[in-house]
Amino acid sequence: xxxxxxxxxxxxxWSWSPRSDREASESVVKNFWxxxxxxxxxxxxxxxxxxxxxxxxxxxxxxxxxxxxxxxxFFYVPSVQNAYWSIKDLExxxxxxxxxxxxxxxxxxxxxxxxxxxxxxxxxxxxxxxxRVWNWYIGIALFIATLFLSFSGYLLPWDQLAYWALTIxxxxxxxxxxxxxxxxxxxxxGNTIGQSSLLRFFGLHNFFLPAVxxxxxxxxxxxxxxxxGLACVDHLVLKTKSTDITVNPTKTYSLLGIAExxxxxxxxxxxxxxxxxxxxxxxLARRIAVVLLLTTILTLFLALLxxxxxxxxxxxxxxxxxxxxxWYFLWLQELIATTTIKIGKITVSGGLIGGILVPGFLIxxxxxxxxxxxxxxxxxxxWFHKSRKRQNVVFLLLCGAVIVLIIIGVYLRGPYWNFYWxxxxxxxxxxxx
Amino acid sequence: xKQDQTKLTRRFFLGLLGxxxxxxxxxxxxxxxxxxxxxxxxxxxxxxFKVGKADEFPExxxxxxxxxxxxxxxxxxxxxxxxxxxxxxxxxxxxxDRQGFSCSCHGSxxxxxxxxxxxxxxxxxxxxxxxxxxxxxxxxxxxKPVGRDYKFSI
Numbered sequence: 001x002x003x004x005x006x007x008x009x010x011x012x013x014w015s016w017s018p019r020s021d022r023e024a025s026e027s028v029v030k031n032f033w034x035x036x037x038x039x040x041x042x043x044x045x046x047x048x049x050x051x052x053x054x055x056x057x058x059x060x061x062x063x064x065x066x067x068x069x070x071x072x073x074f075f076y077v078p079s080v081q082n083a084y085w086s087i088k089d090l091e092x093x094x095x096x097x098x099x100x101x102x103x104x105x106x107x108x109x110x111x112x113x114x115x116x117x118x119x120x121x122x123x124x125x126x127x128x129x130x131x132r133v134w135n136w137y138i139g140i141a142l143f144i145a146t147l148f149l150s151f152s153g154y155l156l157p158w159d160q161l162a163y164w165a166l167t168i169x170x171x172x173x174x175x176x177x178x179x180x181x182x183x184x185x186x187x188x189x190g191n192t193i194g195q196s197s198l199l200r201f202f203g204l205h206n207f208f209l210p211a212v213x214x215x216x217x218x219x220x221x222x223x224x225x226x227x228x229g230l231a232c233v234d235h236l237v238l239k240t241k242s243t244d245i246t247v248n249p250t251k252t253y254s255l256l257g258i259a260e261x262x263x264x265x266x267x268x269x270x271x272x273x274x275x276x277x278x279x280x281x282x283x284l285a286r287r288i289a290v291v292l293l294l295t296t297i298l299t300l301f302l303a304l305l306x307x308x309x310x311x312x313x314x315x316x317x318x319x320x321x322x323x324x325x326x327w328y329f330l331w332l333q334e335l336i337a338t339t340t341i342k343i344g345k346i347t348v349s350g351g352l353i354g355g356i357l358v359p360g361f362l363i364x365x366x367x368x369x370x371x372x373x374x375x376x377x378x379x380x381x382x383w384f385h386k387s388r389k390r391q392n393v394v395f396l397l398l399c400g401a402v403i404v405l406i407i408i409g410v411y412l413r414g415p416y417w418n419f420y421w422x423x424x425x426x427x428x429x430x431x432x433x
Numbered sequence: 434x435k436q437d438q439t440k441l442t443r444r445f446f447l448g449l450l451g452x453x454x455x456x457x458x459x460x461x462x463x464x465x466x467x468x469x470x471x472x473x474x475x476x477x478x479x480x481x482f483k484v485g486k487a488d489e490f491p492e493x494x495x496x497x498x499x500x501x502x503x504x505x506x507x508x509x510x511x512x513x514x515x516x517x518x519x520x521x522x523x524x525x526x527x528x529x530d531r532q533g534f535s536c537s538c539h540g541s542x543x544x545x546x547x548x549x550x551x552x553x554x555x556x557x558x559x560x561x562x563x564x565x566x567x568x569x570x571x572x573x574x575x576x577k578p579v580g581r582d583y584k585f586s587i
Contacts, residue, residue, distance in 0.1 A: 164523070168538060171521030190475045200470075317498030319523040321537040336521065337539035340553035350539070350553035351521055417540035417552075 024279040036221060037280040040272045044232040046287060050125075050383075051230055053291050054118035058146075059217070060295035061111040066210065068104040076156065078202040080195045083158035084313045091310060102303035108150045110299065112328045115143045123369075123395055126379040126388060127231030131259050133370045135223040138216055140366055145213045147328065152205035154326050158198065163314035164323040166193055166201070168333065175351030193316070226259075235381035236276065321415045330409030331402045332359060337417045362398070483570040487511065487587050490571070494527060502561070502573060503527065503534075510584045511563055513573050514547045519556040534558065546581050557581075 011031070025039035044050055075094055077086040090097035119139060122128055128136035151169060155162045170193070174184040189196030228234070311320070325333045335354025340347065369391075379385035384392060414420040415427065484497055484504060490511070495504045501516040501524055516534075518525050523538035533550070534543040541552030548557045562577035563585035 164538070167523065168521045174522075185472075186470060189470070189472050190477055192477050194477065196472065317501060317524060319526075319537050321526075323523060323538045333539070337553050340520070340555055347555040349520065349555040416535050416537055 021279075024281065027281045028279075031281070034281050034285060036225070037284055038225060038229065039280060040277040041280045041284050042229055042233050042236060042272070042277050044236065044381075045230040046278070046283060047232075050232050050381075052117070052121055053287070054114055054121055056288055056291045057295055058111055058114040058118055060292045061107045061114060061299070062213070062217070063292070064107045064296060064299055065104060065111065068100050068107065069206070069210075071100055072104060073206065078156070078199055080158065080198055080314075083156065083198060087157045087159075087310060098307055099300075099303055102306075102308045103299050105308040106302040106306075107299045108153060109327075110302075111146055112150050115146045119143060120395075120399060122231075124392060125231055125381055125383055126373070126375065126385065127381060128370045129231075129373065129377075129380050130234075132223075132227050132231060134259055135220060135227060136370060137367065138220045138223060140363065142213065142216045142220060144363075145209055145216060149205065149209045149213065150328065151326065152201045152209060155198065155201045156205065157310060158314050159311040160314055160318075160320050161309070161311045163193065163316065164319060165325050165329075166197065168323065168325055168336075169329070170197075172332070172336065172351050172355030175349050175355055177352070230381070232381035235378070238378055238380075240276075322413060322417060324409065324413070327406060327410055331405035334405045334409045334413075480576045481572060481574045483566060483572050484513075485571060486569050487565060487571045488569065496527065498524075500573065500575075502575075504571070509586050511571065511587070512583055512585065513561045513563055515559045515561065515575070517558075518554055519549065519558060520552070520554040525558065548581075 028034045028037050028039045072090070075086060075090050075097060077083055087101070090101050092098075122136065122139065151165075155166045166188075170184050170187055173187060174180045176183055185191065187197070187200065189200050224230070228237075324330060332354055335358055336350040337354075338350065339353040340350040341353070373388075373391060375385065375388045375391070379388050411422060412419055420426060478500075482500060484500060484502065490504060490506045492506055492508075495506070496502075496516065497504065503514045503516055505512050505514070516524050518536040518538065518541055520536065520539055520541050523536050525534040525536045525541070525543060528535050532545050534547065535541070536552065536554065539553050541554035542550045543554070543558055544550055546557075547560065549555070559578045560581055560583055562574045562579045562583070564572045564574065565587060566572050
């Protein structure tokens with residue numbers, strides 16, 4: 001009996017007790033938690049310096065967000081009258097509720113940053129070339145889903161910050177030509193922001209967007225396996241490819257029947273040999289566990305040191321001065337505030353240019369860039385390859401511009417969106433009411 | 434047994450019909466589901482509303498935070514200007530020193546008449562038609578924009 005329980009425990013947790021290579025491989029196949037790993041993994045993929053583990057970091061943040069989010073669901077009331085006060089209760093009455101909320105908020109902010117840095121890493125290592133373009137696309141969709149998840153969660157506390165961020169956010173949708181008004185009407189469920197808006201964003205934040213994200217995440221992981229691991233593997237293949245093997249037709253590669261070919265490991269022999277690779281269990285599993293642990297520690301410490309803010313309850317008649325969107329949208333707010341142009345008698349709203357055209361153009365650029373990139377194959381999986389110098393500079397300049405706009409928005413904008421240096425005091429605003 | 438590929442067989446036709454009916458059913462379900470998200474009834478304040486007794490308004494300007502509206506009184510003449518910025522719907526503040534409006538969100542500046550002078554606002558603040566209810570209350574119709582020479586006299 002005892003032996004049976006022990007075996008069950010082993011199966012559920014850690015079945016790895018290899019006495020041979022074969023057993024080490026089998027541990028991956030036989031274990032539920034490890035079955036989505038390859039049995040062997042290229043040493044380069046495990047390097048801290050190559051991928052910086054930013055994707056794993058984002059995934060760990062999502063795990064923390066899901067767990068804290070599920071717990072928060074037990075205390076939050078999605079109604080205009082009660083939402084703010086249920087958050088107040090979390091802050092002051094529920095044991096460790098403040099920590100739960102704080103950690104959720106920090107993980108959300110970090111996830112936006114981590115996903116963005118992951119995207120930058122993939123670009124700088126040219127890891128979107130060839131078949132990998134599908135995973136680049138899935139990654140962009142994941143990044144956008146992350147932004148919307150973060151934004152929809154921003155509204156839920158129903159404080160001044162939440163209410164006015166939503167007013168500005170849906171105002172951007174309103175600036176869309178022709179169908180803008182209908183999009184806004186559908187998003188907030190009426191003409192004015194109220195109960196139906198809160199419930200809609202609650203549903204989006206707690207079910208719809210996480211479901212989309214999980215689905216895309218599964219695709220993202222599957223494509224990594226199909227593409228033969230991280231892009232540094234491609235680089236190795238290029239260097240070592242010697243003997244081709246006849247491809248077994250059962251090894252499929254398809255994505256919606258569009259992507260063709262097979263994995264690199266299937267068509268060449270040397271990638272996963274003894275000197276280049278190690279067993280995924282325990283080497284990959286151990287590193288993922290380390291990243292998860294570090295991520296938990298980081299979010300916990302940030303939550304302890306800088307608890308989540310809560311402003312006064314939402315007041316539709318008083319706009320806080322200044323009203324700012326969340327930091328990752330402040331570059332858009334900066335563009336929105338400064339890009340209204342007049343051509344003759346026609347005025348084009350900054351909401352259209354800064355809120356829709358510029359981000360739309362950037363997304364479009366990200367989608368077509370892999371096809372504009374004509375650099376040679378050997379760039380793939382290499383940081384700052386010299387033949388990609390020019391496009392890396394253009395890309396980093398674009399990223400830099402966004403970051404500069406965010407910094408201006410966060411630190412240098414005061415009342416009425418006027419420019420103030422950090423050492424300048426903001427004027428006191430007399431109010432009429 | 435080999436089927437003639439070019440000929441439309443009964444088997445193929447019935448199969449196609451089956452697949453199309455699945456597609457049609459899914460589409461109908463989707464249309465219904467999307468329709469549910471378009472509100473049929475809005476539990477919102479009416480767009481035509483009373484704002485208080487006309488003769489109780491003070492001379493000059495009054496801000497009505499509930500209805501996001503500025504009421505101007507000049508003797509017996511009234512007019513109402515929307516306090517919602519035409520840029521991204523923030524509430525504009527009255528600046529007594531400048532005799533105009535400013536938006537705190539993105540810094541749009543409007544004149545006393547609501548004309549957009551600078552900043553990102555693409556349009557002037559709309560003026561709304563006024564009327565007098567039988568109980569002496571001023572009624573604002575925010576669905577009826579009027580010109581900037583509009584005056585409602587009591």
